Amino acid sequence: MKKFFALFIVLILVLATLGCTDNSQVVSDDKEGDKVTDKKPEDDNDKPDKTDDTKPKIDFDEVQPNEAGEIMVLMYHSIAPEEDTWVRTPDNFRKDLEKLYKNGYRLVSMRDVIKGNIDIEAGKSPVVLTFDDGTQGHFNYIEKDGDLVIDPDSAVGILLEMNEKYPDFGTAATFYINSNPFRQPEYAERKLKELVEFGMDIGHHTYGHIYLDQHGPEEIQRQMAKLQELVNDVLPDYPLDTFALPFGIWPQDEYRQYAIAGEYDGINYENIGVLEVGSYPAVSPFNKSFDPMSIPRVRASYEEGYGHFKFFFDVFEDNPSRRYVSDGDPNYVTVPEELKDKINLDDFPYKELRTYTIDE
Numbered sequence: 001m002k003k004f005f006a007l008f009i010v011l012i013l014v015l016a017t018l019g020c021t022d023n024s025q026v027v028s029d030d031k032e033g034d035k036v037t038d039k040k041p042e043d044d045n046d047k048p049d050k051t052d053d054t055k056p057k058i059d060f061d062e063v064q065p066n067e068a069g070e071i072m073v074l075m076y077h078s079i080a081p082e083e084d085t086w087v088r089t090p091d092n093f094r095k096d097l098e099k100l101y102k103n104g105y106r107l108v109s110m111r112d113v114i115k116g117n118i119d120i121e122a123g124k125s126p127v128v129l130t131f132d133d134g135t136q137g138h139f140n141y142i143e144k145d146g147d148l149v150i151d152p153d154s155a156v157g158i159l160l161e162m163n164e165k166y167p168d169f170g171t172a173a174t175f176y177i178n179s180n181p182f183r184q185p186e187y188a189e190r191k192l193k194e195l196v197e198f199g200m201d202i203g204h205h206t207y208g209h210i211y212l213d214q215h216g217p218e219e220i221q222r223q224m225a226k227l228q229e230l231v232n233d234v235l236p237d238y239p240l241d242t243f244a245l246p247f248g249i250w251p252q253d254e255y256r257q258y259a260i261a262g263e264y265d266g267i268n269y270e271n272i273g274v275l276e277v278g279s280y281p282a283v284s285p286f287n288k289s290f291d292p293m294s295i296p297r298v299r300a301s302y303e304e305g306y307g308h309f310k311f312f313f314d315v316f317e318d319n320p321s322r323r324y325v326s327d328g329d330p331n332y333v334t335v336p337e338e339l340k341d342k343i344n345l346d347d348f349p350y351k352e353l354r355t356y357t358i359d360e
């Protein structure tokens, strides 16, 4: 009896699907019509131009968007059992993420901030996670009950755990790697591919973690190109296009351009952003003074002074007007009227400036 019932349901579904396919072909002439979907035809009608009309209007008084505000780009190094200047323990990293989530922060990738693609819910603030040096604690595989699993105490494991707990938090994080990324060569390829599948990013940190000021154009370009080759051998189309300066050190002035773009042995590289080591939040990408080629970072550690996460987290709590707050609509850049002169959208021609004043 059960079997017969199941067969009947399948038959109904098949008939319904056929019906749907026919309908959507009438509605739209695009390739979507050939796909078997369970979408109702009216959904397809909405699809071609999903404009802001379909989005709920935001209440400026309540949300107080400020897309001229500052953004913390957090700089992590190792995730390992002993807390230290350059080490965060797994539990402290979890606490950082909990604190960020609960206080209205959402993860946005470095690349998306630079490109102005800050697509988070109205009233939320973007925060960027960066990890330097490709250590094993960033992405580790362990054996558990005979299976190979992602170490739940590695950065990637913790990010996945948090995103499971808070699905709107996101998984965006950029791992600035060198040769031998994540120190388990047997899984290196798999890890690079998985990072991208998980919605995370890979960035330049030079092949050999060199002091750029101690080298000339050839070696600088070779270091950049070799890392690019390492990544592109695994992910041929992956745009390795943001660069965290090793030790925060630029090449000598006359070779500065090679930190941004260059070519070695037929391999071209070009960065859309360069990240420094210290020591304060970045301005909004829509702010006139935003310089993608010198993005400051905030140090994520137990330390409490200027330059560190706790310091600027508290600064933003005490001065909410400093913090970037999203309007929830990537088509607009919304700022309080008095901040409109801070904005320059020349690099974002598809975005429109919108201002508001709060009724007292």
Ligand SMILES: [Zn+2]
Pocket: 132, 133, 205, 209, 245, 246, 247
């Ligand atoms: Zn480094």
